[in-house]
Amino acid sequence: MSQRRRPTIHEVAKVAGVSISSVSRALNGNTSNADMVARVNAAVREVGYVPSVVAQSLKTRHTGQIAFAMEDIGNAAYLEMVRRIQPTLRDEGYRLLLHSTGADVEDELGVLASLSQNYVDGLILCPLRVTDRHVEALRQTAVPVVVIGLLPDDVPVDNVRADSRVGAQLAVQHLAEAGARRIAFIDGPLDTVPGRARYDGYRMGLAAAGRETDDALIRFTDFRFDAGRQTARELLTEHPDVDAVFGANDLIAMGALHALRELGRDVPGDVRVVGMDDTPLAATSFPPLSSVSLGSADRGRIAAELLLRRLDGDDAPPERVTVPPSLTVRESSR
Amino acid sequence: MSQRRRPTIHEVAKVAGVSISSVSRALNGNTSNADMVARVNAAVREVGYVPSVVAQSLKTRHTGQIAFAMEDIGNAAYLEMVRRIQPTLRDEGYRLLLHSTGADVEDELGVLASLSQNYVDGLILCPLRVTDRHVEALRQTAVPVVVIGLLPDDVPVDNVRADSRVGAQLAVQHLAEAGARRIAFIDGPLDTVPGRARYDGYRMGLAAAGRETDDALIRFTDFRFDAGRQTARELLTEHPDVDAVFGANDLIAMGALHALRELGRDVPGDVRVVGMDDTPLAATSFPPLSSVSLGSADRGRIAAELLLRRLDGDDAPPERVTVPPSLTVRESSR
DNA sequence: GATGGGCGGGGAAACGTTTCCGGGATGTGG
DNA sequence: CCACATCCCGGAAACGTTTCCCCGCCCATC
Secondary structure, eight states: OOOOOOOOHHHHHHHHTSOHHHHHHHHTTOOOOHHHHHHHHHHHHHHTOOOOHHHHHHHHSOOSEEEEEESOTTSHHHHHHHHHHHHHHHHTTOEEEEEEOTTOHHHHHHHHHHGGGOSOSEEEEOOSSOOHHHHHHHHTOSSOEEEESOOOTTSOSEEEEEOHHHHHHHHHHHHHHTTOSSEEEEESOTTSHHHHHHHHHHHHHHHHTTOOOOGGGEEEOOSSHHHHHHHHHHHHHHOTTOOEEEESSHHHHHHHHHHHHHTTOOTTTTOEEEEESOOHHHHHSSSOOEEEEOOHHHHHHHHHHHHHHHHTTOOOOOOEEEEOOEEEOOGGGO | OOOOOOOOHHHHHHHHTSOHHHHHHHHTTOOOOHHHHHHHHHHHHHHTOOOOHHHHHHHHSOOSEEEEEESOTTSHHHHHHHHHHHHHHHHTTOEEEEEEOTTOHHHHHHHHHHGGGOSOSEEEEOOSSOOHHHHHHHHTOSSOEEEESOOOTTSOSEEEEOOHHHHHHHHHHHHHHTTOSSEEEEESOTTSHHHHHHHHHHHHHHHHTTOOOOGGGEEEOOSSHHHHHHHHHHHHHHOTTOOEEEESSHHHHHHHHHHHHHTTOOTTTTOEEEEESOOHHHHHSSSOOEEEEOOHHHHHHHHHHHHHHHHTTOOOOOOEEEOOOEEEOOGGGO
């Protein structure tokens, strides 16, 4: 534990026999004198100098850090995003800060507010809901922000969105084309953004396939495995003629798979099942679960790229990118 | 886009009609004059002052940031850790930086080296492997480090470990007690740390149950679903008398479940299956998969707590904590 | 009423960089 | 050979805080 303080640019300057300005220039490639560069580099190695990023940040007014704020990193969709955001940012020399806000809207606002402490150069935000206070905060942030998720059109902020409505439609159309006649839908809460969008998509899908919507085949529950299983069991008991179930996310669909098995129904023989989000669960379930991907990884990557462009000085008008959903068909609906 | 610069402590001082020292003291609770505090707070609100954490960091020599470095946040075990590390640190006012190093050992060393840039106050590191260069780097870090994973005893660094050897033993003993007579083992690569430990644990478990080890029932493959499935299929075809499979992680065990189903064997009737890591996959598989938890969440929490203690000035000798594994029995082995 | 102690607050230095500015050396053209 | 432009490098200021130090005030004590 050598308590000797870290060497600064001054020590380097002294050893190299030059001024600190020259050291700084040499290290930042702002000098043309090769001999100078060599001497400085030698001195750097000799004293073991490493620049203080904090001091650099103070002077240059940027930190090389970007924050990603979402509800819970445990959520598969956010996880996929992080996995793409991190390398994208890192390749450009940025470090990634993680903010799990929990289900706490205040916390999201706190993150936005704390941006003026400027310890980050930018933010990627996945808001649970967008309140007026969000909008207000977003209007006057000190650094660029990219929002992943739905955002009112008049908020001047880059925005990357999924289209779970079209995604749901895709699922329903696929089931209809596969020959299903009674397509049930187990949704999450209707007062959530995804719950609503998927509900609309389900109806659109049925309409597009020329089917009537039968409200008896629609259930609302939580986006959870147990909830999906329980709800599916009730639904299928009450309506044994159901020959397809669309779950509003993979957990619900997995629950439906379990319920079907318990009821002795064959998947996909008797009942086809499709989920949504295309999480790792889908590929390893039995039977492997067809699922609609909302392109979380792509959304993460695109958000990161948009942010990088802003940080690069691009001040074009805010962009609005929608990532199209895609259906991965596996055995559960084949 | 008001390009007006952020107000500094100087503006606050001017508005409040006091010196910047007094403002700083008032804001940091180092003054007893209530009137002063009130005036400063009023001025702060008036000009919309927010302290610059960068300037504070430069002066105070700490940043309020902690890094967590691991191979890939997509890995369920690391994910569980992050989910506990983040709130633990946040409660103490620290921000979390994420470093996914990829499978790149150089990158891990890079993270260690970059610590002297001191943009973080501490680091939690999950090394893939611990080389001599790791040890050397760990010996002379500028900030406290906690390592999650196996670490040579002579490295003076706090260390939190799982015990996958005992975990494997637990699984095997459970299978033996449940009545299994031919317990197969599908391991990951033997030249990885977990692969080796689980192999040893498997043998110990058999020994403890008074069984012979039959090398024919041991296979090595990758820690992946496809690999597990393929290997299980071969194993079970060659040895139809196997009545239990222990998979060295959940993915392998899930693969085994699929293979068994394809071979028309009932789980757990004909063959019992146990996995390891107790990931979310286990609970939703069919049948739900028994799995040994290595306490990732606990390890994350403990690592964070250890680090916080160091940051609090504790300079007791390095600690070595082993989190005991625990078996969650579900239907696949009941 | 003078003196000493305590305390609150202001001035200024310091943290470690980057960058502006200016001076001296060098080179070029008249 | 001089004048002028050019180029390098060193000095110093600045980024926005915290904190040391010291001064002046007030109160208490003799």
